[in-house]
Amino acid sequence: MDAFTARLEDAWAWWGAAIEEAQEGHWARDAVERQVVADIMAATNALHGGRLAPFTEDSWHVRIGRIANWAGVLRLxxxxxxxxxxxxxxxxxxxxxxxxxxxxGIYAIGEQGEKWMTEFLREGRVPPETEIAQAEGFLTGPGSMEDLELFFYDS
Structure with missing residues (x-):
């Protein structure tokens, strides 16, 4: 298994563990946690106009940047x-x-986007299309971070 595939699987596992705890009633978000999720979703709006990932018609700079932006938002x-x-x-x-x-779990994918952006800007190296598409799918579209609020029953 390559490094990105392992990272993506681990990211899903961490995301899934938290969602499972919430859905089973072991974790009920407090007001701060609900607001932070709302703020994350506002700050990471993919502005895709309803298109589904992968966003192959966008430039590499935009595609990689859209993923990388998640890292900074999640650190904040x-x-x-x-x-x-x-x-x-x-x-x-x-x-x-x-x-x-x-x-x-979500940060793991944003952090990968930052690594890709560094390689892209310094060396002009473009990550594999399949990896970009998988990262985009993790972050945007049905069943992804874009739908995150739908997975909680505490709102």
Whole structure:
């Protein structure tokens, strides 16, 4: 398994652990957590005009930048809530999972976007199309971060 595939699978596992805890009633978001999720969604609006990922008609700069922007937003969100982002690669989330695990899972993909953007700007290297498409699918579209609020029953 390549590094990105492993990162994506681990990101889904951490995201899934937090959502499962919430849906089973083990984690009910408080007012701050609900507002942070709302702020994340506002700050990371993909502005895709209803198109579904992958956004192949957009430039590489826009596609990679859209993914990379999540990293900064999630670092700010974690600081605002006093949560610590954890590396997810090769690690299992602790239970009960909650906001730190949710943010860490999503951050793993944004952090990958930052790495891609650095390589793109410094070396002109474009990541594999399949990896960009998978990252876009993780962050936008049905069942993704874009629908995050729908997975919580505490709103």
């Amino acid at each position: 969100a974690a600081r605002a809530g006093g949560w610590e982002l954890q590396p997810v690669a090769g690690r299992s989330p602790k239970h009960p999972a909650g906001m730190p695990e949710l943010l860490s």
